[in-house]
Amino acid sequence: MSSSATSPPDARHCAAGVAALVCLLVLGACLLGILTRPIGHLAALWPANAVLLGALVRFPRLARPAGWCGALCAYLLADLLAGSSLQQTLLLSAGNLSGVIVGFLLLRRLHAGHRSLRTPASVPYLVLAIVAAASASGCFGAITDPLLYGGKPMGGWVFWFMTELVNYMLFLPVMLTLPACRAVRTERRRRPLWTAEQARKLLPLLGLLVSAALCLLIGGPGVVAFPVPALLWCALSYRLFSTALLTFLASGWVLVSIALNGLSLAPLDVNSRPVLLSLRLGVSLIALAPLTVASVMSARNELLQRMRYLASHDQLSSLLNRWAFREQASEQLSLLAQQQRPLALLMLDIDHFKRINDNHGHAAGDQVLKAFANLAGSGLRKDELLARIGGEEFALLLPGCDLEQAREIAERIRQRFGDTQVQLDTQTISCTLSIGAVVAWPPFGDLDGLLLAADRMLYQAKALGRNRCEITFLGGASEPGAEPPGGPL
Numbered sequence: 001m002s003s004s005a006t007s008p009p010d011a012r013h014c015a016a017g018v019a020a021l022v023c024l025l026v027l028g029a030c031l032l033g034i035l036t037r038p039i040g041h042l043a044a045l046w047p048a049n050a051v052l053l054g055a056l057v058r059f060p061r062l063a064r065p066a067g068w069c070g071a072l073c074a075y076l077l078a079d080l081l082a083g084s085s086l087q088q089t090l091l092l093s094a095g096n097l098s099g100v101i102v103g104f105l106l107l108r109r110l111h112a113g114h115r116s117l118r119t120p121a122s123v124p125y126l127v128l129a130i131v132a133a134a135s136a137s138g139c140f141g142a143i144t145d146p147l148l149y150g151g152k153p154m155g156g157w158v159f160w161f162m163t164e165l166v167n168y169m170l171f172l173p174v175m176l177t178l179p180a181c182r183a184v185r186t187e188r189r190r191r192p193l194w195t196a197e198q199a200r201k202l203l204p205l206l207g208l209l210v211s212a213a214l215c216l217l218i219g220g221p222g223v224v225a226f227p228v229p230a231l232l233w234c235a236l237s238y239r240l241f242s243t244a245l246l247t248f249l250a251s252g253w254v255l256v257s258i259a260l261n262g263l264s265l266a267p268l269d270v271n272s273r274p275v276l277l278s279l280r281l282g283v284s285l286i287a288l289a290p291l292t293v294a295s296v297m298s299a300r301n302e303l304l305q306r307m308r309y310l311a312s313h314d315q316l317s318s319l320l321n322r323w324a325f326r327e328q329a330s331e332q333l334s335l336l337a338q339q340q341r342p343l344a345l346l347m348l349d350i351d352h353f354k355r356i357n358d359n360h361g362h363a364a365g366d367q368v369l370k371a372f373a374n375l376a377g378s379g380l381r382k383d384e385l386l387a388r389i390g391g392e393e394f395a396l397l398l399p400g401c402d403l404e405q406a407r408e409i410a411e412r413i414r415q416r417f418g419d420t421q422v423q424l425d426t427q428t429i430s431c432t433l434s435i436g437a438v439v440a441w442p443p444f445g446d447l448d449g450l451l452l453a454a455d456r457m458l459y460q461a462k463a464l465g466r467n468r469c470e471i472t473f474l475g476g477a478s479e480p481g482a483e484p485p486g487g488p489l
């Protein structure tokens with residue numbers, strides 16, 4: 001056999017890993033379904049198909065032949081373990097897989113935004129894919145029901161279709177909105193300590209628990225809609241995945257409670273198949289309301305975030321713009337004044353920038369601006385603010401920085417920029433930088449006063465020949481060992 005005909009050992013291990021992972025996932029979901037007390041001949045909840053479909057769509061690396069084989073093995077094993085005959089096992093497994101295949105082929109064609117339910121049109125697309133997947137399983141139900149249980153083809157189709165529809169609608173949104181591991185880790189690091197805001201965020205969840213209590217207390221057919229207001233509140237308050245999960249938990253709880261007679265739905269007879277199917281369908285269709293709201297909220301929040309970024313950042317350098325710098329610097333000023341800490345404000349201006357534009361073209365000038373932004377922005381602390389506040393003029397706010405530190409930082413930036421060769425199309429160029437800086441201790445006065453003082457120092461640096469740094473000191477209380485307020489240092 002030629003070497004190209006054999007898979008490398010790593011690829012074989014990887015395929016075996018994928019098969020084992022999918023097999024375990026589907027087997028676990030099948031066993032869970034089998035545990036939800038069979039009603040008639042099918043379980044109250046059958047998560048396996050939706051979990052498999054969600055996993056294959058959400059993690060496309062699982063959707064390879066090894067993954068599909070793993071899934072098939074799991075279906076066969078689960079049915080055999082549940083005591084089904086070989087004929088039953090083969091038919092049920094084919095019915096399960098057919099829906100997953102159809103759903104996968106359709107969902108894979110959707111735009112990633114629709115697929116992860118982050119656009120207003122996501123839910124209708126999802127419903128169409130689910131209807132198609134459930135219809136495919138229904139076709140197997142039309143064959144299986146008469147063969148195995150003596151039913152009619154139409155009855156089999158309806159039962160399988162409805163059951164699959166409900167299961168996909170409940171489980172699939174959770175799988176499709178599952179956050180990536182990296183996002184979860186980042187969130188965990190950023191999470192602040194317990195705050196009043198976080199306590200307020202628990203209110204929609206509390207509302208959901210109250211609605212569950214009302215379901216138990218009041219009962220009757222209306223219970224299927226009791227959790228809806230609280231779920232809509234969750235959709236307006238929480239992230240998409242949290243809403244999908246809570247919707248799934250609330251709807252799943254109602255369905256399982258109905259199946260186990262834990263919720264009184266009198267005068268409805270929940271042992272009647274049509275009533276049960278209608279209830280299941282009702283619960284899952286109602287679940288679409290919070291999902292739709294959550295999808296729209298997710299699209300809206302993403303748009304707001306993008307607009308906020310565009311409104312506060314300079315497009316060329318990706319640094320803060322003048323407006324955002326003023327806002328954030330003013331906040332920093334108040335904070336530093338409370339903490340009685342100093343600050344340094346630097347105005348940085350590229351020398352003879354007009355000449356760069358004139359000699360090398362506007363695009364070359366843009367390259368120089370970007371190179372400067374990268375250089376000055378690298379290694380900034382979280383509370384330090386760098387902004388492009390004019391054509392070739394930048395501002396840098398350094399909280400907690402005294403005179404010596406400010407001088408050292410300014411000199412370092414000036415020298416590093418002077419040493420930088422900016423790569424243009426056919427040549428490299430170098431430029432110099434002038435810096436005017438002010439170091440201040442509280443009370444600072446307003447930001448404009450500081451900007452004016454730094455601007456004066458910049459003007460002085462330009463007047464004294466450019467490529468230099470001029471610093472002054474401002475402030476009420478004097479810094480230990482610092483020069484008195486006033487002129488340039």
Ligand SMILES: Nc1nc2c(ncn2[C@@H]2O[C@H](COP(=O)(O)OP(=O)(O)OP(=O)(O)O)[C@@H](O)[C@H]2O)c(=O)[nH]1
Nearest residue numbers: 349350351352353354355357362363365366391392
């Ligand atoms: N390439 C480019 N040029 C810009 C941009 N914004 C402003 N400019 C140019 O920057 C130049 C600034 O020139 P001046 O204010 O005369 O300053 P200068 O030539 O650096 O002279 P000194 O500051 O006195 O050293 C002008 O020619 C503007 O057209 C930009 O986004 N890209």
